[in-house]
Amino acid sequence: MxxxxxxxxxxxxxxxxxxxxxxxxxxxxxxxxxxxxxxxxxxxxxxxxxxxxxxxxxxxxxxxxxxxxxxxxxxxxxxxxxxxxxxxxxxxxxxxxxxxxxxxxxxxxxxxxxxxxxxxxxxxxxxxxxxxxxxxxxxxxxxxxxxxxxxxxxxxxxxxxxxxxxxxxxxxxxxxxxxxxxxxxxxxxxxxxxxxxxxxxCGSDVLPGTPFSTRAVSPQTISELIFFGRHERRKGFDLFVDAVARMPKSYQPDLTFIGRFDRVGQEFSGSYVFRKLPGYAGRIRFYDHLDQEQALSRILHSRAALCVMPSLIENSPCVIGECLTIGAPFLTTDVGGVSELIASECQAHCMTLPTPQALAEALYRCWTDGLPSIRSSFIPKTIAQDWREWLGSLDSGPVPSPAEEPMHPLVSICMAHYERPATLRHALEALMSQTYDNIEIIIVDDGSERPDAHAYLDSLESRTHRFPIKVVRSKNKYLGAARNLAASHAKGEYVLFHDDDNFAEPTEVETFVAAAQRSGCDILTSQYWVFRAGEERLPQTRKKMKFFPIGIGGVFSFFRNRFGDANALIRRSAFEALGGFTELHGVGWEDWELFLRAFLRGVKMGIVPEPLFNYRLSASGMLATGNVLRNHERLFALVDEEKPRLNADLLRYAQRRSVGQQVLDQLWSDLERSPASDIHQQLIPLDPASVEARRKLSDLAFTIGRVADAIEIGVMDYNQREKMLALASGLARPSAQKVREKIFVTPSREASTPAVALRGWAYVNGGKPIIPRSFVVDEEAFETIAYVRSKRPDVIEHHNLSVDEPLGFTLFGIQKARGWRGFGPRRERRRRIPTTTNFKVALLDNHSDITAHIDEIEWCCEVTVRTPEHSSVASRVSVDSARPTHVLLKGGDGSYAFGERLSPTIVCFDIRWPSDTLTFILPRDEKSDIIFETLE
CATH class of the missing domain: 3.40.50.2000 (Glycogen Phosphorylase B;)
Structure with a gap:
């Protein structure tokens, strides 16, 4: 050992x-x-x-x-x-x-x-x-x-x-x-x-044998409130800010936030503070980069500070334990497991209800009346000793076995076969090499017509094998019916469904049975190796696992099959109680449906985390060729039949886009009424932990007149340091006047150069994404000028691709002059591709195996507008459009670029080159507002 x-x-x-x-x-x-x-x-x-x-x-x-x-x-x-x-x-x-x-x-x-x-x-x-x-x-x-x-x-x-x-x-x-x-x-x-x-x-010799306690606070001595925690709703971030906003104007201590920036709703948390506390008299500081030791050091150096942890829900918060450890006074809310940490006689002094008004009153009370010493409910030395005793008992003796050694029940391996005698032969060879002895094999021939298939099945019946093999012949009724028929002939305690084009690892049955009996699971799936035709004899060192099923169900099971493959061990009694597979001809996902039914009925399920079989990827298999709509309808019918109890998480997922948009719309409306609304809006899409977010927050603080706070926020960013020093020295004005000019544009095909946006997907070489350099729509040629890639898991699943590439795209093209032909017989070929629109589309490309589809076509125009007179300061241009994703700007180098999304309808661009005109791609026949902003 x-x-x-x-x-x-x-x-x-x-x-x-x-x-x-x-x-x-x-x-x-x-x-x-x-x-x-x-x-x-x-x-x-x-x-x-x-x-x-x-x-x-x-x-x-x-x-x-x-x-x-x-x-x-x-x-x-x-x-x-x-x-x-x-x-x-x-x-x-x-x-x-x-x-x-x-x-x-x-x-x-x-x-x-x-x-x-x-x-x-x-x-x-x-x-x-x-x-x-x-x-x-x-x-x-x-x-x-x-x-x-x-x-x-x-x-x-x-x-x-x-x-x-x-x-x-x-x-x-x-x-x-x-x-x-x-x-x-x-x-x-x-x-x-x-x-x-x-x-x-970490220091048992110095651990006190009495409870921890904080230092007492005298009346009217608290000059700083420290919010100690991440900027999350559950941590009470917005509750704290709202409570501060309710306190009397006569008491506005400095505010310090120790914890990571985040979002409140969809608003950047730093922006939220400045918006909710306009004109706040005290300083506002943010420390989002401190580790634990630095955070505690910062608190210890603030002798006139009160730590505030106003969580809406808590387990057993470390921040309270840390305050008790260093003796820092604190105020918290009475939620979750907080009260378990604080001596009962002290709770009324340092705990309050989790509402803005109650917290505001408690904060003001701590200022006017002070705060007595707060003691912990536990003794550190006792806890450490308790841990040592538990570890001593845990480490003594051998590791116990999870259960007794399993029995060796009969396992019925059920195989559906159709016109694949070669793969069936390989699958049976692997099964005959199993390390488990108590096996029977039932093969259902699902209506094969080929003579070689019949000949091979006849030979199986005429020979003796290590395990008994029973061949059952049936009309072609598809997988669900074939598997049910095989299971009806099974005598084993367990049935193991096995496709005829996969092959087992030698220990598959033995591992499955032992895992089922020790865990008590009625259904077990497993990990598996993935191979393609011709790779059946791959050495072990080259085998790969590409998918990771988990064997269990959840809300996700209605949308994605993470249970695993149909190659699963199922207790026969459980299979029969579930009613077996539903029998639909030409429809797939019968295994997903069975597993989902089992999950809804509370059947115990699990996953063996070892690869127990080898799964063949095939471009002609059912997953690649099946009817997607009918597959989904199979699951919908199951839900209708089972009528599961509605889970609120299903609604949360279904409504996430709609609710998120409503939150964003409401926030946008609120920000429009706030000072420096443009900077507030620019902060929305930024990563809260990014340097750019901190830079923008510094600009925001500076714009609204909080120069000292702006400098403290900005100096952490080297690129802002010189600017901040200049501002502090009075070399730059604290505010610049912003001049705005708006023009309205409604581009039409006749008055501008046609452009088009295509949304769809394309790949070559079995899954390599491709973007065509040019294309044709209804005999009009377009040159690609910009594109955005996107994930298309539906395409990957439907075409059975073993890639994780962004096959989808939205690409923009501008029309070439009439008569232009950017292709020839010796160069690029015109390749017609399917589309759900009424337009005929062809991609111009020299690949021979391109697979593609156009889902949507939207017409745009290239428009050139005259700009206002520019000052020496960089300008910004915002475009308000019903389709902001279809707005592009032509840069000084001739390339087209997308803007920064500020709202559901607005994108903006920074203009960093002198020009009397600007060229845009805009949605056709729709009004767009172009807003120019310059600083003077």
């Missing part, structure tokens, strides 16, 4: 990357384990981190051994780089499965332990799985009112499954355990309630 016994798997780790409470607790846990004499590895799953981050980490006597997933996956040739939480979790499992760790520590957030916990239940992993609860992605999403995407639901699904399949869960509060119970999770019986911070466990 290796001396390494514990591994902590975490996305965040204090000192290595930017982190919050999870990073602090991971750091503290590592320190505690090391001080117990254990060797500890820490696997960092943040793909932006590498070994350089460990080199830069603070060197201490308790530094663990760091491993980075960004380095690990490059050594695993079987999988590509992870792109989401599911593929990251699978890479984590691939790395850990052969390591001799006794205990694996995960956080539930991101679900990085999903496959490990599933494997542990199935007896494929010996390490104990401990999940530390901090609050799942679903918990965060719902309380932040985020708009969900399918990927959010998938991540939340694997997080919940990881919790349920863990050996032990550690919760920092009773509140969070109750939250998960009320959410319907089946929690492990082994639970521990405790709370860990590095400051409490």
């Amino acid at each position: 290796s001396s390494v016994r514990h591994c902590i798997v975490t996305e965040e780790y204090s000192g290595v990357n930017r982190s919050g409470g999870i990073g602090a607790c991971s750091n503290g846990l590592a320190g505690l384990l090391i001080r117990q004499g254990l060797t500890v590895d820490v696997l960092i799953t943040d793909l932006s981190c590498s070994s350089q981050n460990a080199i830069n980490a603070k060197k201490t006597s308790v530094l663990p051994n760091f491993i980075f997933l960004s380095d690990v996956f490059r050594q695993d040739r079987a999988v590509d780089a992870p792109v989401d939480a599911i593929s990251k979790a699978f890479c984590v499992y691939r790395f850990l499965k052969d390591k001799e760790y006794e205990v694996l520590h995960f956080n539930e957030w991101m679900g990085s332990g999903f496959f490990c916990a599933m494997a542990r239940r199935q007896g494929l992993l010996k390490s104990r799985i401990v999940t530390h609860l901090h609050g799942s992605s679903e918990w965060v999403r719902r309380h932040n009112l985020y708009f969900p995407e399918i990927e959010d639901y998938e991540r939340e699904g694997i997080e919940n499954s990881q919790i349920e399949n863990s050996d032990i869960i550690i919760s920092p509060s009773n509140y969070l355990l109750e939250y998960y119970r009320n959410s319907g999770l089946s929690l492990p019986t082994a639970r521990k309630i405790n709370w860990v911070l590095p400051q409490w466990v």
Whole structure:
């Protein structure tokens, strides 16, 4: 056994990357384990981190051994780089499965332990799985009112499954355990309630044997309020700002925000503060870049400050623990697990209701009356000792087996066959090499007509095989009926559906049966290798896994099949109770439908995280050639039949675009009435963590007259430093007069040069995206001048492509002079392509295997307008159009560019070249307002 016994798997780790409470607790846990004499590895799953981050980490006597997933996956040739939480979790499992760790520590957030916990239940992993609860992605999403995407639901699904399949869960509060119970999770019986911070466990010889306490605050001494936390709704960011706005004008202390910028609704959080607090007398400062140590240092140096943590919901907030640790006075809200940290007799002094009015009154009361010392409800030394005793009991003795050794029930392998005797032969050869002995094989010939198919089936019946083979002949009724017919002849406790063009790994049946019996699952899918025709004999070192099913269902299951392939082990009684597959001729997705029905009826499902079979990708297969509409109707009919209870997350997903647009429209209207509205609007689309957002926020503060705040915000950006120093010295005016001039344009085909926008998709060479240099619409030739690529998963799925490329496009072309022909017999060819419009479209390209489709054609025009007289200061041009995505500007170099989207109808451009005229691409026959802005 290796001396390494514990591994902590975490996305965040204090000192290595930017982190919050999870990073602090991971750091503290590592320190505690090391001080117990254990060797500890820490696997960092943040793909932006590498070994350089460990080199830069603070060197201490308790530094663990760091491993980075960004380095690990490059050594695993079987999988590509992870792109989401599911593929990251699978890479984590691939790395850990052969390591001799006794205990694996995960956080539930991101679900990085999903496959490990599933494997542990199935007896494929010996390490104990401990999940530390901090609050799942679903918990965060719902309380932040985020708009969900399918990927959010998938991540939340694997997080919940990881919790349920863990050996032990550690919760920092009773509140969070109750939250998960009320959410319907089946929690492990082994639970521990405790709370860990590095400051409490990294120095047991100095840990106090009495509760922590904060220093008392005298009346009328608080001159600074520190909002301590990320700028999120659940953290009470907007609640705090609204409360400050309600306080009397006679008391306006400095405001300091320590935490990362974010969005409130769709508004940049810094912009929100300045908009909501116009004319605020105190200073307003933002510290979004501080790590934990720097943040606490900043608080300690503010002896006249009150920390405010006005969360709307909380687990067991680290910021309160940190304030108690350093003795900083604080005010918080009575939500979630907060009260579990504070002595009952102190709660009335430092806790308030989570409403703006109640918080405003509490803040003012702290100013007028002061605040007594606040004590913790726990004793640090006792908690540390409790952890040591628990770790001692955890590490003693051998790792227990998840369950008794499985029995060896009969497994009926059900195969549907149609006109593919060669692939069937290969599939049967692999099955005859199984390491499991108790197998029967039923083959249903679904109406084959070829003589060689009949001859091969006859030969199977006339020979003796290692496992009994039964051939059942049927009229062609398609996959669902053929599989049902095979299952009706099955005698086994389990049925294993197996396509005749796939082939099994030698341990497939043995692994499936052991996993099913140890986990108690009625349905198990698995990972699988992917190959194309001719690659059947690929060596192991060249095999690849391209898709990562998860075997479980959720809201995402109505929109995407993440259960896995039909090659699944199903308890026969469960299959019969579900009614088998529905039998629709020529319609696919019968496996997705069966799995979805099983999920809706509460059947226990799971995934074996090992590749148990080899899946053939085929351009002529059912997935590539099936009727997409009828496939979807199969699922719709299932929902009609099952009538599942409506889940609010279905509505959240369905309404996300509409609600998001309404929020944006309302915000846009509010900003129009605010000072410096243009800068507020420009901040909306920017990444809150970007340098550009900070620069714009500095410009905003400067424009509204908050020069000192602007300088403090801007000096962190080197490009702004000279400007800020000049402003501070009075060398530049604090405000420039803005001159605006508006013109109206309604371009028509007769009065301007025709242009066109095509929306569609195209690829060559089996999945390589392509953008044509020119094209023809109804015999008029156009030259491509600009384009935007987009993902088209529907095209990839329909054409069975094994790529993840942006095959979609919206491309813009301008008409060439009449008579122009940019193609010839020896150069580019005119290739007619299908379109859903009434126009005939041809792409001009020299590729011989181009596959393409045009979904939509929209007419535009090239228009040239005269500009107002320019000053020496750079100008901006905004265009208000019903179709802002179809507005482009011709630059000084002759190229066309898209503008910066400011609202549902407005895009803007910075003009950085002198010109008496400007040339635009605009939607045809629609009015567009062009607004010129210059500074004088």
